[in-house]
Amino acid sequence: MALPFDLRALRVFVTVADRAGFSAAARDLHVAQSAVSQTIANLERQLELTLLHRHERRISLTPEGGELYVHARELLERAESTHLAMRELHGLVKGEVRIGIPSMLGSYYFPPLLMGFKAQHPGIRLTVVEAGARRLQRMIAAGELDLGVVIDDEQSQPMERRHLTREEMVVCVPREHVFAERNSVSAEEFFQEPLVLFQDGYFHREFVDALSRQTGLTANVAFQSNLIPLTKAIVRQGFGITTFLRRVVDEPGLAAVSFDEPAWLDLSLAWAKDAYLSRAESAFVEYVIAHREVL
Structure with a gap:
């Protein structure tokens, strides 16, 4: 018919x-x-x-x-x-891999992997999109991205995943702050400080919001910015404190301090469930997994 x-x-x-x-x-x-x-x-x-x-x-x-x-x-x-x-x-390979990466990961974790893959596969174009973790999941589900780095938690959508790394979320303070020489900071102490936070939709903000719900404490949000250099500058000048993945706190004027109950995030490379991966996409997944020790 x-x-x-x-x-x-x-x-x-x-x-x-x-x-x-x-x-x-x-x-x-x-x-x-x-x-x-x-x-x-x-x-x-x-x-x-x-x-x-x-x-x-x-x-x-x-x-x-x-x-x-x-x-x-x-x-x-x-x-x-x-x-x-x-x-x-017929031997033709899709010439582009579209990957979504949250800003902290794109700036501090993925450049060596992206450059290494490009060196091995110069004919494949990499398109990197920076966005919040939840938006990246929606874009993958809608077919707007081939792959993305996501946080493994109970809010995550069903996807195919390959574990990448585990990283600690720490309190980021200026060097002269009273917390700077401490071994750890409690959630109660953290929420007593003015905070510099990302906007909704980023895992940085979701982490703080989840901590707020768990403790019943309200965040005192002094600044909102998705720009890591600006957030660092605000913290460095003493106008607030924030949380970052430990590796992001990488300059002399800032200190990284663990929470008294250390907070760990599991990060995975993900794509839509049951999606067909092209040779280029499969090659990228295989390369990242084989070289994830650089993360």
Whole structure:
């Protein structure tokens, strides 16, 4: 039995839904807006369903359109994986690996791995995206990233994972701070200080929020910044303290002090569950795991 639509029509439909409009979708697809409109009209006629609400300034999915969207995304992703697999049977390798890395890891942990992989595979382009840990998980699930470094905890989404390293979260204070010569700091003492924290969505902030919930103590947030050099400068000048992975506290003006119950984070390289990894992506995973002792 013939299907009522083809993959091209589904791609147009998904793009219209993602971009919430015909004009934006047409620009993304490099076709005329009239062609996009006609494709959607034909699809609705063939299915005998209304898929989109046409508002004055935007487009939204009907319930039926929402159901089709879920299946259409899955079909398109499977088609792309199939196409890639067939290309690789002819010896062609996907030329790009898109990897997401939280900022602390990207700046202090991954440069040697990225440069080492590039030296071995100069023909493969590496695209590195910095974002918060939770956003990276969403991007991997949506197919916007091939791989990402994630925190292993109970909030993590189901993914394929390869363990990378275990690292301690420490209190970061200026050298002249009363905590600087201590062996450890309690959560109660930490929360009595003005804090310099990342914004929501970063594992740095999630760590502090989780500690707050566990202790019933409220964080005194003096500054919010996702910029590590700025955060360090604020701490160094004595306007607050923060937490970092121990390796990040790497300059003379700052001191790293453990919590009295040492806080450890397990970090993994992850990709979407049941996803097809290209040769380039598989090579990157194998390289990172083989050289993770540099982390």
